[in-house]
Amino acid sequence: MAQTQPGTGFQKRHIDPDRMAPLVGALDSQDTNPGVRRLRAWAEEALAVRPGERLLDVGSGTGSQTRVLAAAVGPDGVAIGVEPNAGLRAVAEERSADSRARFTDGDALALPLSDGSMDVVWCERVLQHLADPDKAVAEMARVLRPGGRVALLDTDWATTILHPGDPEVVRALTSAVLNGANPSSGRRLVGQLSAAGFVVDDRGSQALLQDHRSVAWPVIRMLGESAVRSGALSEDQRDALYAELSEAAERSALHMSVTMFGVVAHRPG
Numbered sequence: 001m002a003q004t005q006p007g008t009g010f011q012k013r014h015i016d017p018d019r020m021a022p023l024v025g026a027l028d029s030q031d032t033n034p035g036v037r038r039l040r041a042w043a044e045e046a047l048a049v050r051p052g053e054r055l056l057d058v059g060s061g062t063g064s065q066t067r068v069l070a071a072a073v074g075p076d077g078v079a080i081g082v083e084p085n086a087g088l089r090a091v092a093e094e095r096s097a098d099s100r101a102r103f104t105d106g107d108a109l110a111l112p113l114s115d116g117s118m119d120v121v122w123c124e125r126v127l128q129h130l131a132d133p134d135k136a137v138a139e140m141a142r143v144l145r146p147g148g149r150v151a152l153l154d155t156d157w158a159t160t161i162l163h164p165g166d167p168e169v170v171r172a173l174t175s176a177v178l179n180g181a182n183p184s185s186g187r188r189l190v191g192q193l194s195a196a197g198f199v200v201d202d203r204g205s206q207a208l209l210q211d212h213r214s215v216a217w218p219v220i221r222m223l224g225e226s227a228v229r230s231g232a233l234s235e236d237q238r239d240a241l242y243a244e245l246s247e248a249a250e251r252s253a254l255h256m257s258v259t260m261f262g263v264v265a266h267r268p269g
Helices: 017-031 036-045 064-073 085-094 135-143 167-176 183-194 217-230 235-250
Strands: 056-058 078-082 102-104 118-123 144-163 201-209 255-266
Touching: 017 036, 017 064, 017 085, 017 201, 017 217, 036 064, 036 118, 036 144, 056 064, 056 135, 056 255, 064 078, 064 085, 064 118, 102 201, 118 135, 135 183, 144 167, 144 183, 144 235, 167 183, 167 217, 167 235, 183 201, 217 235
Parallel strands: 056 078, 056 118, 078 102, 118 144
Antiparallel strands: 144 255, 201 255
């Protein structure tokens, strides 16, 4: 994920090794969510990546999607993942040893690529972390050639539902992980692309539903840790929420969901 404000585990350029495993665990957990998989499949079909194209994955994380896109561009194409977190980059490189995907250091607000050098840009769950997401979208427009395509997929944390759970505690939990940067990112994607000069081709969404019988602990603990560290929640409030969620899961009565949106667009030629 791209670096912006300090203080969130998803954004820090250099992360404590003790916190890397929970971060990778949270990202891996999100990768396996059926809703994420469905939205990615929709976006991949709408983008229609072709062999030989040059593709950029902004905020590539562990490289899971970069590898998928690298397979689509094939041996004559290029698939580059830009990721500022050195720890995540190391994980991506290790996992991509048998892939054509390549990874480089870089920030979404200043992409390390020349103007008009890319055919396709993919950016997933990055803008939510940025205090200036419009600048990142403008950077994507800059590196795309005329006629180039972009897919933006992002969570709208303001749609989060945790039940049972105090609504105020839930709001504090989900806003803390973003440092207040862009919790309504998903609903803003269409307007941001239009403002940057893109033509919107298609839109999609998925409610990311978690299993009603078990708590998605990698994600929840990441949120809880960030909320306590930032002062948004006390340890007692966090632990009380954990207990409520655990008890509901034991009764198969847990509801955990957030909505993720996607937009596919092109730069006019």
